Amino acid sequence: MKEVMAILRRHRTRETQRALAEAGFPGVTIVDVLGRGRESGLAYTATREGGGEQEVSMAFLPKKMLQVVVEDGEVPRLIGIIAAANRTGEIGDGKIFVCPLSQAVQIRTGNTGAAAVR
Numbered sequence: 001m002k003e004v005m006a007i008l009r010r011h012r013t014r015e016t017q018r019a020l021a022e023a024g025f026p027g028v029t030i031v032d033v034l035g036r037g038r039e040s041g042l043a044y045t046a047t048r049e050g051g052g053e054q055e056v057s058m059a060f061l062p063k064k065m066l067q068v069v070v071e072d073g074e075v076p077r078l079i080g081i082i083a084a085a086n087r088t089g090e091i092g093d094g095k096i097f098v099c100p101l102s103q104a105v106q107i108r109t110g111n112t113g114a115a116a117v118r
């Protein structure tokens, strides 16, 4: 099993969740996080009063982190769905990280491993 963590633009969350559910991944955890990538939190270019432009930067930007646990064989398809729902080609589209996961337990049934995740 793998835990797939995706750190994404906040306003893409609903669309991403819908795409995941339609593709057979209904289970997801969503966390509000603060983060920075290679632009170090550079946020946007703003227009000054009276003209001119000014880069506005923030130390950290608010993002949404989606966590989805799946069987190993599902990882490429899951990554494809998340990437397709979040790629604009602009900086800040997000990042996806894949971590090994040692166990999962469905509390109601006592199912463990893949049966708890499916």
Ligand SMILES: Nc1ncnc2c1ncn2[C@@H]1O[C@H](COP(=O)(O)OP(=O)(O)OP(=O)(O)O)[C@@H](O)[C@H]1O
Binding pocket: 007, 008, 034, 035, 036, 037, 038, 039, 061, 063, 090, 091, 092, 093, 094, 095
């Ligand atoms: N190396 C990293 N380790 C942990 N979290 C990261 C890392 N890089 C990015 N993140 C997280 O992912 C979020 C989105 O990153 P972002 O999409 O800006 O990546 P990037 O590497 O800067 O690529 P881009 O140039 O397309 O913006 C960040 O705000 C941060 O929360």
Ligand SMILES: [Mg+2]
Binding pocket: 036, 037, 038, 039, 040, 091, 092, 093
């Ligand atoms: Mg960035």
